[in-house]
Amino acid sequence: MSDPANLQQVLDRISQSALGHRRVTFGDIIDTVGSRSFGPVLMTIGILLLSPISGIPGVPTLSGLLILFISAQILILNEGFWLPAWILERPLPSDKLLKGIRFLEPAAHFIDARLHARLTPVVRGPGSYLLGSVCMVIACAMPLMEIIPFSATAAGFALAVFGLAMISLDGLLALLGLMFTAAIATLILVNVL
Template structure:
């Protein structure tokens, strides 16, 4: 099984390079999520969030939005409680991503990731470590819950973008990107609350 191990050459291997190798994991027509988690090594938290944020920005895999939100929330919760490597429950780990659609999604997403990488560099490191790492986990949980809601692509896109920026910032140890993503995440959550509130108010008006 391919293992994407970045520990030996952390300084030269960029997120986009690792990303391109993900579709070679496993065999058959699907990419097993359990194998994906094991293969990502120490950077699995950020890469898992990045992978599962993308279907909410580039909706090429039908029905992934809810499961992606659940996975992101689980990953964030484990960061919040201080785990050093992610664990997925069997009912999620045994599932798989369609290989062909995932490969297409990654190819379309690579330019986005590379643009963020061109801006990213190690700075404000305190924003990605220690207590602030736990805060990143809390934001992953909140945005994961938002994505798990039965929203349209319009509702999923803003939190998806916030997760994309935060995961790349976390992976590249760029505290400024992470800080910007916190602001975007809060705004995205507020937007979703307004949308859901409007739907509920509209339904109440129609009923009553």
């Protein structure tokens, strides 16, 4: 199966993995969206953090571990990635996942119609290392996001934007995601310190 090419295809694949099941595992979702490409998996983790699932204790931290494992492997190997079984076998409630997807679906067509390949060096080659590094920083901050209200949702939005930028080869979207991440990080640091 080829990697998804837009947001709607990623949402459709996540829904397929959850339909008819009371619980779905991270591994099921990753297998469905494609485990060879960083963009779809990063976007999937971002979507999970945007959904009501992010309110379950431990999910932001587990998501951070996923991103950290994947980002490190992408930066070092620049190929596919491996995740330990204890992460892949972690179950998620399908009803909350599907509720989050239904919430995002109306925007998918609107978003997909506006994305296209531009400023591709930002999401390919050296630019992909910058995005991978920013994702690692977000991943390291995820345990702290368990106690700061709505910060995991903001991180999920940033990760989903980076993943979507990689899928659509839209460097402008990636730059907007970097600006959003810097603004949110500054806001959190100013309020915490």
